[in-house]
Amino acid sequence: MASYLLHGLWLPVSGLSLWIEQVEGHKIVLPSAVPDGAFPEAVEALLKKKSFRNRARVSLRTPKGKDVSLMVPMAMFAPEEAVSALAGLSILDDGNAAASPQQRESIAPDLFWLIRAYRGLRAFVRAGRVTIRLSYQAGEWYPMWQLASGLGERGWLGEMIAAAPGILSINNRSLSEDLAEELTHWIAYVELRHLTQAARPYPWHDFAQALLTTSPVKRGRAQLLRGLNEWKDSITSVDLQLVFIVEEPPKDEDPGQSAWPIRVQVRSGTDSPQPIRLDSLDRASVERLREDRRKAIAIAPVLGESQLPVDPDAGDWDVYLRTDSLVSFIGADAAALKAAGFTVMLPKAWAQMETKAKLETREVRDPAEGSTKAHLGMDKLVEYDWHMSVGDIELSDEEMQQLVESKSGLIRLRGDWVMADTQSISKISEYMEELAQTANKRAKKELERLAAAAEMARQLEQPGWQELVADVEKRRQEFNDGQIEQVSVAELRELALTSMAQEPIEFTGSTWQMALLGGMSTQAPERIELPETIHAELREYQRRGVDWLYWMSRNNIGAVLADDMGLGKTLQLLSLVAVEKTRAEAAGPTLIIAPTSVVGNWAREAKKFVPDFRVLVQHGSDRLRGKQLVDEAAKMDLVITSYGTAGRDFAVLGQVEWDRVVLDEAQAIKNAATRSSKAVRSLPSRHRVALTGTPVENRLSEMRSILDFCNPGVLGSASFFRNHFAKAIEREGSEVMSERLRQLTAPFILRRLKTDPSIIDDLPEKSEQIVTVSMTEEQAALYKALVDDVQKTLNEKHGIARRGLVLASLTRIKQICNHPAHYLGDGSAVTIKGRHRSGKVKELMRIVDGAVESNERLLIFTQYRAFGSILQPYLSQQLGREIPFLHGGVTKNKRDQMVEDFQSPDGPPAMILSLKAGGTGLNLTAANIVVHMDRWWNPAVENQATDRAFRIGQQRNVQVYKMITAGTLEESIQDILDGKTQLAGAVVGEGEGWLTELDPEQLAQLMSYKESD
Structure with missing residues (x-):
């Protein structure tokens, strides 16, 4: 047995302190009174470096159980020294140190505890299980490391404090915090000290420098403190969570007497939940969890006290509920707990139990119209049967009723507890009730009609009237028993529409019934012979x-x-x-x-x-x-x-x-x-x-x-x-x-597409090209003046007036891009001294010249009748032949004549069409070049126009040109549609209406003239 004991304390502010006890007489002595060899060599070497001049008041308990308070001479270690001292002493805990058994016994339990606390904290530090705090000392804020707040760290700290010798906790009420904060910081400081001594290509950030050297931060202190606390709170909220786990009772228990365990457990981050053992958690963690538990009990009072005896091996806060209380907990409390941020876990098998409904239909004939006539299509009468399933189990009528009546969706199904989707059950129940009411109304009305017909037959003594009366009585009995379940396909369709929008139902029956109810698409059931009166060979x-x-x-x-x-x-x-x-x-x-x-x-x-x-x-x-x-x-x-x-x-x-x-x-x-x-x-x-x-x-x-x-x-x-x-x-x-x-x-x-080879494989190809043209100087000057004026006015307009201004401005921009004469409306010439005033018209003439050389014909589309009226005489003059212009003001007879002339072998080389009047219905396959002079920005509308040429009867490849003007709003919109640029917050739709929803800055960005380099 050792004659002397070396004790250790971790005191508030002072940190690590060592003092010596002479076992005989339980006296406090100085190192000089201890003979050589009483302590291990590592201890003696440490003690020789320190004086015991410092004294601190320590609370002690004598062997007879008396509590005393004494001033004790101690060797005190500065923080960095304390880490080195504990590191040197930690070899004594390895079992391999050069020390006799008696020398090892000279290390008091309190000092051994401190050594093991150091070793545990060092392992956490080396694993990176630390975070950062700000400590206020002597008017300065110091960034310092501290132990992370995960469940593993908290559990270890709680176990260490629970196992601490009484002398340690009596003399330091904040022992847990001191270990997690002070000792952890200085261990991390020593472990990372080499970083500040190594050469670096660039200096540390001020905050990192302060943290690594334990220096005060120089700036942003209040903001830094607030930011660090928010960050740490977010970590803490994730690291420590209450979890409520519902478990099933044993299968052999009576369902009415079942005891349902709700395990109240704790988890850190994504770790597995652990049972709560209050004596194994640190004080801070326990307080945090108790506060969370109080909040949970306020939401779900059944969590406050177990209704049935608790298993001795259960966690400290586990509860056991009766089945009716468990149903209430799942039906209401679980959702409220989840909404408050708590995790509620139900048995895994329950989550897999999808609740579905299937409606089986069978065609029936209207008995009042005889066996030879049946309703057709949406008026066809059908019988129906409901089938519900939970998971893969199709329920019987009794089980369906039990499930519908279950408020929580929890039922005992064929020996197993299952949880059905209550929202699905609710919707399916509504569907069943709605369909039943529809069938009931139809059956009642039909019964009244049949009864009237039978009564008429009886009064007239028609043959077979007795059978009619008997049939009515039979149907009346079936109606009273609720056995008549007949509705029309149209009525089922209404149900299908609602179900598709909310909770889908699976329909089964004939192929076409299923199709009409939204179950599938199908081809026509039979090939129809075509009569000879059709003078065409159909594809x-x-x-x-x-x-x-x-x-x-x-x-x-x-x-x-x-x-x-x-x-x-x-x-x-x-x-x-x-x-x-x-x-x-x-x-x-x-x-x-x-x-x-x-x-x-x-x-x-x-x-x-x-x-x-x-x-x-x-x-x-x-x-x-x-x-x-x-x-x-x-x-x-x-x-x-x-x-x-x-x-x-x-x-x-x-x-x-x-x-x-x-x-x-x-x-x-x-x-x-x-x-x-x-x-x-x-x-x-x-x-x-x-x-x-x-x-x-x-x-x-x-x-x-x-x-x-x-x-x-x-x-x-x-x-x-x-x-x-x-x-x-x-x-x-x-x-x-x-x-x-x-x-x-x-x-x-x-719906069939001409581009689908399975539909038609002999159409020529169609290629589309965006043609970007430059403005003339005249166009650019008009454009910039307009945009400047619009931007000045835009901020003064609101609501519908602003939207009107945007659309009107868009029209004027397109007019400028088409031709200055279109914008000015002054009847001026298309060219001046042979020079083009419009980049688009110049490019159009290049396309026209190429088409004439190759003996091809063109369709030229514009949104504006005024622009077409400018192009028509110019093209007629250039081509030496009258070029037709089809627009909304042309009479029907004139239109027909235009189309017939253009389609003839010697027809004109081009036709101008307004997009609305000429964009649909016409067959103009004589042309194989399509030019869109101004854009509608709607693919469907533009493709309709293009399809005047790209259709059955076209023998040549179709080339489509879509013109836009460089540097203008036209090019900006095309860039957005092509994905080259994005407009934050804007929903780009087909057509032009979306432009009216942009803010002035976005519109200015799109409209501004971007001159080419």
Whole structure:
């Protein structure tokens, strides 16, 4: 047994202090009283370097248990010395030091504890498990290292403090903080000391220098302190978290008596949660966790006290709940805890239990209409059965009821506890209730009708009236028992629309029923034989189009034929009418409503492909009116009119019993609020068809408007569609909602692209080129003067006035880019002394000259009739031949003549067209060069115009030129669309409306003239 003991203390402010006890008599002595060899050599060498002149008051307990306070002579070590001293003493803890057993026993437990604390902290420092703090000392702020606040560090510190000899904690109430802060800092200081001594190519940052040398910071102290504290708080909030883990009770327990454990555990960062053992955590950690627990109990009181006996091996704060309380905890408290930032973990298997609904449908016949007649299309009656599944388990009726009645979604299913998605359950329950009410109303109405028919048969004593009465009684009993579950496909479609927007339902049944309910798209079910009255050889994709249109017609389902421009939509529609005429299935005439520019084209196509058709062109001042129109239309196969005429004559047209109403270029009704759109929607017919090459030009609402004409309500109301589909797809780019919408619309839209080789493989190629031209000096001067004036005015305008100014300015900019005479409107010449005044016109003439040399013809598009009027006489003079200009003011007969002349072998070399009047419906395949003089910035509109030449019948490759002017707004917009530049905060849409939403600085940036180097 050792005769002398070397004690160690870590005192506030002083740090490491050593003192010596003589065991016999328990006296405090100086090193001079200790014989040589009593301590290990490392200790004796350390003690020889220090005097024991310093004294400190120490609280001690005598062997008899008496507490005393004495002034004790000590060897005190400055911080850096303390680290060196503990490093030298740490070899005594290795077991390999050169010391006898008696010498090792001379190291008191308190000093051994300090040595082990040093070794543990040094391991954390070397592992980088430290952070930074600011310490205020003598009026200065010092950056210092401190132990990190992770669960591992806190747990180690808590265990060390719990195991500390009483003398250490009695004499230093802040022992835990001193170890984590002071001793940790000086260990890190010693470990990193070599960094300040090594040569560097550049000096340390002031803060890093202060931290490495334990010097005060020189500037930014308050801001630095605030920033460091925020940073440390963010680390602490991640490093120490309460976690609530719900565990399942044993499977053999009675569900009604089950004890559900909720483990209240703690984790650091992404480490695994650990049971809470308060005696193994440091004081600061315990206080932090207790505060978090108080907050959690305020949200979920059931966490405050266990309802059932706790397992002896459970954590200190674990609770056990009955099943009803657990259901309440999951249903309400868990979500509230998560919202407050706590982590709640449910059994892993529960998270995998996706709740789905499936609706199985079967076709039924209307018993009142006999066995030979069935409803068609959307009016077809179907029986349905609900099936719900949780995960891979399909539930029985009893289990479905149990799940629906479960508020939390927690049920015992075939021996296992499962958690279903409560939101899905709620929506599915709403669907089931809604469909049940619909079926109930239909069944009640049908029962009343059958009962009236049976009563009439009984009174008239018709044969078989007894069977009718008995059938009514049977159906009444089924109705009372809730066994009648029949609805129409249209009613199911409404449910499908809602489910696609919120909680999808899987529909099963016949292929076409599934398609109509949004489950899939499909081809027409059978090939239709074409009659000899069709004088054309249809391509395979056109045959499929006729098959599809015929199936949709026979099922009274509106159809959108959205083939690309030039793929023969007109021929397919005429073939459909011819098929139904041959089969005597048409119940009246077909009304074709088309843009004015193509009314004549429809008449020519009908005469060419179906010459035996009786055709009436209802257009122009000499058109039929009143009863004469009604009588004559009834005798026709086709009546062709324009949107403008339909808007004026809709009241009379509405008196004709149309079999079908067809909209050509149906994007004309993309705005459901216009007069023509309302007019065509008011016309009654058995069947509706929309023909369009661009079902969506700018917004999804346009497609909805067209589909709503064909099948009213098929995509819900405009507000429903906008809120549930358009916003998610257009603003948020939701691929999920985009795919759901595709499924909902696919059965009603047949879309084929001419660029798809499987559709058509004999079209020539089309190449597009952006042609950038330079301004003339005159254009540049006009442009800069305009932009300067606009920028001065822009800040003074607000709201609609500002938007109007932007759009008006855009028009004037385009006019300047086209030609100074277009902007000035002064009737001045295209050139002056043979020199071009416009870079665009100069480039146009280069293209025209090349086309003439190679015997090619051009279509020249402009948005502006005024610019076309400038180009027409100039081109006519340059080419020595009258160049036609097709615009909105040209009469129908004149348009038809223009098209016919241009298509003839000796037609003019070029045609000028306004984009709106000449951009749709025309067949101008004699041209294979297309020039867009000014841009609409809408690919759909520009492609429509291009497709006047790029369509069936074109034999040569088509070259498209799109002109923009260098250094102007035109080039800026093109750069944005090409991805060369970005505009922060701007949503760049198709068309020009997005420009009105830019702030003045962004507009100035786009408009400013950028002269070339």
